[in-house]
Structure formats: structure tokens, C-alpha cells
Amino acid sequence: MPITSFIRTLETAVKFSHEEEQALRKLPIRETEIKAGQDIVREGDQPTRVCFVIAGMACTSRMITTGRRQIFNFHMTGDAPDLLSLHLDVLDHTISTIATSRVGFIHHDAIKEVCSKHPRITAALWRHTLIDSAIFRTWMANIGQKNARARISHLLCEMFLRSEAIGLAKDSAIAFPIKQVDIADALGLSVVHVNRVVQELRSEGLIAWGNGTLDILKWQSLQEEGDFAPEYLHITRKAA
Amino acid sequence: MPITSFIRTLETAVKFSHEEEQALRKLPIRETEIKAGQDIVREGDQPTRVCFVIAGMACTSRMITTGRRQIFNFHMTGDAPDLLSLHLDVLDHTISTIATSRVGFIHHDAIKEVCSKHPRITAALWRHTLIDSAIFRTWMANIGQKNARARISHLLCEMFLRSEAIGLAKDSAIAFPIKQVDIADALGLSVVHVNRVVQELRSEGLIAWGNGTLDILKWQSLQEEGDFAPEYLHITRKAA
């Protein structure tokens, strides 16, 4: 069931009852495969449905008038990047695929009806958006207060733990379709400088990264470099 | 009534019914005056109540291990900076007063009970936290993609519009208890550089700022300098 991953993500705080889970499973879902680098929804849109990632990877971003781009977050299996459209009519960011992805859509009406009957589902959805905020705060502190090396280390740590939490890590390695430009846009750096730092981290044996795979060779060191503390991710589940 | 400002802030999207408003007004509130520069709640706390600003100004921030500080947002009359504690147990940021402020506290239990009876209140609270996220995103883009001059201009525009929306603007001027260090900590800059830019903006006649008052002399220009578009604030109300 494609919605399972989404349910599991929502369940990090409280487990749903059987009825709650059934209510979610009965939601009508439209499923699509979207190629890498496509927009799923755009800034300015007024969505009537929310989307969630079934497989692959997406990101939310915004263009600045100067032509630069800020990436706000990366989204992986189970994440719902535009839950906020349930309460804010106009979308203030674009959601695009990083890798070729499978995406599910659920109409607002259907979700709102489920919410009206199941307050704990409302709470879980609300909570999901609050975790997004927590990630935003951490990214803000990252971008605002740290140098390039720490920012990049921090991001890599985050991506690893999030992948691991949904069972996508093989030992110390994860699939990593993100490009260096994306990292640059996410961290407020230039591609050139991202590359310089990545070279460093590689030559120092902290990471191995290539062919869409990121291998964190020295977790402890990378974590220290990035001043990374994982609590903000609110991961309670360990992958199977 | 001290809670009125909070109710008005929540009402930017939908007006409450008479019963809803009464339910909110019956909430038991503890009210305190807190001097400038004090912590209201701290990172790591597990609050059992939420706070809201009745008068004055507060900010949310976090210390980085390097000794630096990131300010995430400023909060003025009507804002509730820690609604997220309703669903995330451990607070990931500290809330402190910028100016001497009057703060109200409401117990989680009381709010949760009102929410269970009034889904539209739940929605309004949720929405309030989503607007916070929208502000985070915009700050992130600001910090990540713009130079010091644009960042500062943008922040001043935001603070003006938010003050104006709650009726605290006198023509083109607002009370501005924020210090240059605070701006530096909010925008990822050094105080020295903030000062340099502020000098510029003053000498070019864009702003007048001193003695706790900010006067925006050339709104249009400042807005352009900061590439400021106010939609993300979701202000629907104009001050009386």
C-alpha cells in the first residue's frame, strides 16, 4: 500500500488505533510517477490536494528575484511537503523532484473529513508540520551561524539519519540523488565552494560520495564537524 | 481583556463564531510582566502551558555550541511563540523578552479541551504555526541568498508591516526595541557589519532609527532593497 509509508511517518509520536489507520487507508489516492527535475506543484498554486512522497526524493524551494534559489527541505518516502496547503491557500514554495519519484495525491476534502472524525489524526498531521518547522529552525541556525564545512557536514548527517529511519540505509551508506548544486542552493553557498569542501571531506576519509550513493565513513567525526544533534528530527522509529 | 489580541491574531483567516470566541475568553490565563532580556522558557524545557505576548516584544532563539546565537523570529502583541509545545514535548528554542513585556500563559489541558470542542479553533491554532513556518522559509531565503543590505532592509520592512497590522504604527514609524546585536543574530551577520549597513541606510535617507523608534522614510526604496513581498506574513487585517 503506497500510503503505508506516510502513515508510519505520522506515527512517530503516537500509534494510531485500528479505526484511525483504516480511515487513513480508505483515503482515495491518486498515484503518479514523476521524472527527476520536474515540478510537482508551484509557488503561487492553490492546491486542492496534498501530496506525499511514496518513493524517490523531492525538495521544496523558492526562486529569489536575483535569480538565486533557496531549497528549504528535502523530502523522502513518507514525507508530505505541502500539508500546509490545508490551511494556507496560496503555496509559497515550489515542490520538485530531485530523483524520479512516485508521488501520491489526496484531496483536501477527503483529509478534512477524516480529520473531523479523528482528532488524533489532526494532531498527527499538525505535528508533522511542526517537525518541518523544527527542521527549518535548525537549517536557519546552520546557514546563519556556521561555515561551509560545518553546514555541509550537518546536512549530510541529517540526510543519513532520515534515510536510515525509513529503512533506506545499508550500513553506513544511503542512496543520495542530490547534486552539489542542490546542496549549494540549500545551504546558501556556491557550487564551487561546495565542491571544495566535499573534496576535503572525501580526502580526509570522512565520506565517500559518488554514483548516487553517500557513504559516511566516520560518523562521529562528521557529526562533530557539523555540530549535529539529531533531536530536532524527532525520529523515534529505528529502521527494521 | 489580555487575550483579545491573541484572538485577533488567530482570526486573520476566519472569524470565530460567538461561542468560539467565548470559549477562548473563558480560558484561564496567568499574566506576568517580564523585564527586558529575560528568558520566558528555555530550550530543553517541557512546557505544560503555552505563552502569548500581550504587550512588548519577545524573540525565539537558540545557542550554537560555538557560542553564536541564531534568532528565529521576533514576537509582538498577539503572537504565541510556543504553540508547538502542544505537540512536541521538548522545546528546541529559548523564548526571551526583547523589551519589558506582558506575557500570558494558558495550560495545555485547557487549550486542548477547547480544541476538542471547537475544530475551527484547532484549525486557527494550526494555521498560526503554519504562518510561523512561512516566516521561517522567508528568513531562510533571506539569510541564504541575499547580502547584508538586502537582509536588513527586508527585516525592517517585515517588522514595520507586522507592527502596523496590530495598530502599533504611527504613520511611518514604529516602536523598535530591537538592538543591532539582535539583528546581527537574526540575520547571520556581525554587529559591526549591521552597523555599517544601518549607517548607509540612514545616510541615504531610507530610514531613521534611534531611541527605540524606527521610522521608514522611503518605504518603496527599502522594499526594493530588501526584495520584500509581504504575502508570506498572511496579514489580512489593517490596523484601526
Add this chain to the structure above:
DNA sequence: CGTATAATTGACGACGGTCAAGCAAGGTGG
């Protein structure tokens, strides 16, 4: 008045941006 807080100024240097070119890999088509 002395002390603390905040703003201000100047000198100096570094982190990271910009520009530009080169390289590697993969896909496409003739």
C-alpha cells in the same frame, strides 16, 4: 560621577563568491 550597555569607527584579513575553463560520464543519433 562611575559603571554598564549599546553604538560607532578603523584596520586588516579570510571565507567564500565569481568567472572561466577543463574533464568525465552517459545518452543520442547518424
Add this chain to the structure above:
DNA sequence: CCACCTTGCTTGACCGTCGTCAATTATACG
């Protein structure tokens, strides 16, 4: 099967925005 193109990564040279350090000047407050 190989020329060609695109996409992403890599490298080097140069330079500017902004940080750091340090000292000086307001402003407020007890």
C-alpha cells in the same frame, strides 16, 4: 561504433563582502 551533446563535477585565479579585533564614543542608570 564513434562523433556529439548535455549534465554534473572539478580546478585555478582573483577579488569582495563581511568577520574579527580593538579602541572610542554616546547613553542610561544607580
